[in-house]
Amino acid sequence: MRGIHQLTPEEIRILIRKGRWDKPTAGLAMGYAQANLVILPQKYAFDFLLFCHRNPKPCPLLEVLESGQYRTKFLASDADIRTDIPRYNIYRKGNLEATVKEIKNLWKSDFVTFLLGCSFSFEEALLRSKIPIRHIEENKNVPMYITDISCKPAGSFHGPLVVTMRPLPPDKVVRAVQITSRYASVHGGPIHIGDPSRIGIKNLKKPGFGDPVTIRKGEIPVFWACGVTPQAVVMRVKPDLCITHTPGHMFISDVLNEELAVL
Amino acid sequence: MRGIHQLTPEEIRILIRKGRWDKPTAGLAMGYAQANLVILPQKYAFDFLLFCHRNPKPCPLLEVLESGQYRTKFLASDADIRTDIPRYNIYRKGNLEATVKEIKNLWKSDFVTFLLGCSFSFEEALLRSKIPIRHIEENKNVPMYITDISCKPAGSFHGPLVVTMRPLPPDKVVRAVQITSRYASVHGGPIHIGDPSRIGIKNLKKPGFGDPVTIRKGEIPVFWACGVTPQAVVMRVKPDLCITHTPGHMFISDVLNEELAVL
Numbered sequence: 001m002r003g004i005h006q007l008t009p010e011e012i013r014i015l016i017r018k019g020r021w022d023k024p025t026a027g028l029a030m031g032y033a034q035a036n037l038v039i040l041p042q043k044y045a046f047d048f049l050l051f052c053h054r055n056p057k058p059c060p061l062l063e064v065l066e067s068g069q070y071r072t073k074f075l076a077s078d079a080d081i082r083t084d085i086p087r088y089n090i091y092r093k094g095n096l097e098a099t100v101k102e103i104k105n106l107w108k109s110d111f112v113t114f115l116l117g118c119s120f121s122f123e124e125a126l127l128r129s130k131i132p133i134r135h136i137e138e139n140k141n142v143p144m145y146i147t148d149i150s151c152k153p154a155g156s157f158h159g160p161l162v163v164t165m166r167p168l169p170p171d172k173v174v175r176a177v178q179i180t181s182r183y184a185s186v187h188g189g190p191i192h193i194g195d196p197s198r199i200g201i202k203n204l205k206k207p208g209f210g211d212p213v214t215i216r217k218g219e220i221p222v223f224w225a226c227g228v229t230p231q232a233v234v235m236r237v238k239p240d241l242c243i244t245h246t247p248g249h250m251f252i253s254d255v256l257n258e259e260l261a262v263l
Numbered sequence: 264m265r266g267i268h269q270l271t272p273e274e275i276r277i278l279i280r281k282g283r284w285d286k287p288t289a290g291l292a293m294g295y296a297q298a299n300l301v302i303l304p305q306k307y308a309f310d311f312l313l314f315c316h317r318n319p320k321p322c323p324l325l326e327v328l329e330s331g332q333y334r335t336k337f338l339a340s341d342a343d344i345r346t347d348i349p350r351y352n353i354y355r356k357g358n359l360e361a362t363v364k365e366i367k368n369l370w371k372s373d374f375v376t377f378l379l380g381c382s383f384s385f386e387e388a389l390l391r392s393k394i395p396i397r398h399i400e401e402n403k404n405v406p407m408y409i410t411d412i413s414c415k416p417a418g419s420f421h422g423p424l425v426v427t428m429r430p431l432p433p434d435k436v437v438r439a440v441q442i443t444s445r446y447a448s449v450h451g452g453p454i455h456i457g458d459p460s461r462i463g464i465k466n467l468k469k470p471g472f473g474d475p476v477t478i479r480k481g482e483i484p485v486f487w488a489c490g491v492t493p494q495a496v497v498m499r500v501k502p503d504l505c506i507t508h509t510p511g512h513m514f515i516s517d518v519l520n521e522e523l524a525v526l
Contacts, residue, residue, distance in 0.1 A: 046309040050327055053316070064313055066418055155329055184447075184525065262447065262525055 004028060009252045010078065016252075017083045022101050024248035025086060026120065033186065033257050034250035035062050035075060035115040036227045037085055038234060039103075039243040042067045045112035047155025051233065052114065054152040058161055058229030060117035060185045062253070062260075068109040075253035081113050087246035094238035099246055106243070117186035118227055118250055119164060121257040125179050131172050134213040141248070142166070143207035144226050148200025149191070151233065159233035162226040163191060165204065167219040176222060182261040192223040199223065209247075267291060272515045273341065279515075280346045285364050287511035288349060289383065296449065296520050297513035298325050298338060298378040299490045300348055301497060302366075302506040305330045308375035310418025314496065315377065317415040321424055321492030323380035323448045325516070325523075331372040338516035344376050350509035357501035362509055369506070380449035381490055381513055382427060384520040388442050394435050397476040404511070405429070406470035407489050411463025412454070414496065422496040425489040426454060428467065430482040439485060445524040455486040462486065472510075 004012065004021065009029045015021040025034055040048055045067070052059035063074045065081070072079040083102045090098045090106065100106075119142070123133055135142045142164045149161040168176055173193060181189035192199050204221060205212045209228060215221065234242050245251065267275065267284070272292045278284040288297055303311055308330070315322035326337045328344070335342040346365045353361045353369065363369075382405070386396055398405045405427045412424040431439055436456060444452035455462050467484060468475045472491060478484065497505050508514065 042309075046305075046312065047329075049309065049312050049316070050329070053312070053324060053327060061316060064316060066310075066313070 013084045022086045025250045033253045033255045034118045034120050037245040038114040042110040051154035051157040057225035063115040065113040086249040089244045091242040094235045121186040122180045122183040140211035144209040145201045146208045159236050162229040163223040164226045167215040184262045185260045276347045285349045288513045292515050296516045296518045297381045297383050300508040301377040305373040314417035314420040320488035326378040328376040349512040352507045354505040357498045384449040385443045385446040403474035407472040408464045409471045425492040426486040427489045430478040447525045448523045450488050
């Protein structure tokens with residue numbers, strides 16, 4: 001068998017569906033968009049959809065399925081959202097209750113599925129332009145920080161913007177803005193460049209999630225909206241039930257990152 | 264008093280609110296975005312929001328208000344959606360029942376308001392680049408056509424894409440694509456260039472709505488998604504009640520067209 005890194009998105013989803021891959025998806029199916037998953041009962045769906053519409057940088061909607069639908073149409077034609085993600089987190093009233101490999105037994109006819117863009121897409125574009133990504137160089141998880149910027153609330157959903165940080169040499173900052181701005185449906189351009197205290201971040205060495213990375217002398221910290229934001233916001237609302245992917249264990253789509261670019 | 268064309272968006276909205284302006288809004292508050300209005304009872308709101316998300320070219324959402332809310336936040340800070348539009352169409356079960364100057368008496372606490380982008384925004388940008396717009400030159404309504412392209416359905420909402428057509432000299436087509444592509448939240452780039460029969464349009468001289476315009480020898484018809492699409496789609500669903508603006512009688516916002524540009 002070819003190695004996992006040679007497989008197509010569909011082939012990887014079949015492995016995942018059969019329970020034969022339950023590890024993180026970073027680096028798999030290079031070139032194809034991966035997506036964050038949020039499943040909520042219908043009674044929360046309008047407010048959450050509106051929240052995503054109002055906050056497109058942290059919550060870039062790639063696909064939303066109607067109530068009860070578990071087959072994707074846009075991101076892949078054959079995928080089953082109940083089985084095709086390596087690991088799921090089950091939250092009840094905001095508490096993580098379990099981590100599981102499939103959710104067929106949990107599925108209900110009023111579940112609404114949201115698939116949101118992920119920064120893997122623009123990181124690939126940055127690397128293609130020889131812009132270094134420190135957490136990849138250091139084989140770490142990207143550092144994430146809770147800012148003092150509020151998302152625009154929608155119905156019962158509200159909360160702070162969570163950001164990722166990538167330190168860049170000053171001569172790479174403009175190009176990084178230009179490249180990531182093309183990917184509006186996967187977080188888009190940065191939300192802040194430079195002084196972390198201006199967005200309420202006290203200490204870059206102590207991220208809220210993920211790992212701290214080395215910031216070399218003269219490098220500029222650049223901040224992008226992060227897909228952890230919608231999950232953090234959902235947890236505040238403490239819905240009866242919410243199912244997400246387990247961080248890093250994403251949905252792998254058949255859509256090329258390049259197809260998501262604005263221009 | 265200054266002429267209507269010298270007034271700010273807020274000043275015009277106050278005139279409209281007082282019932283002193285109930286005519287079309289084309290050419291008013293130049294530079295500021297105008298918006299299409301759709302108001303639906305809550306029970307239709309998730310499906311319609313999802314329809315707009317899936318069909319961003321014909322249905323570019325500028326602002327959506329929570330159930331019962333009639334004050335805008337993003338497009339203007341002071342506006343009252345029940346009074347600040349010159350004329351409203353009241354549809355019951357898909358039939359036009361009345362055209363009125365305000366809807367205070369009709370307002371219900373489960374009404375959800377959708378404001379959608381309008382091609383006035385990109386037409387201004389085209390004119391600034393010396394790209395001629397025939398229906399403006401001929402003082403007509405833009406010609407609109409029903410295509411054989413289906414919108415992506417969402418819940419009970421479905422229907423064909425409606426487009427506007429502007430004939431352009433061949434040497435202006437590329438620039439027109441570039442300019443309108445910047446305005447992704449107001450219909451964006453064209454959906455088709457050239458042969459109308461490829462999108463199911465039989466006769467350019469017989470538009471489905473609006474007026475036919477002169478197409479000079481050698482000119483290329485260029486087609487953009489049209490804001491009539493969501494209204495046509497809503498009419499198919501025949502909701503108990505739907506309130507829209509009367510065509511041409513738009514909501515005038517405080518947001519500059521330039522603020523809506525992608526890059």
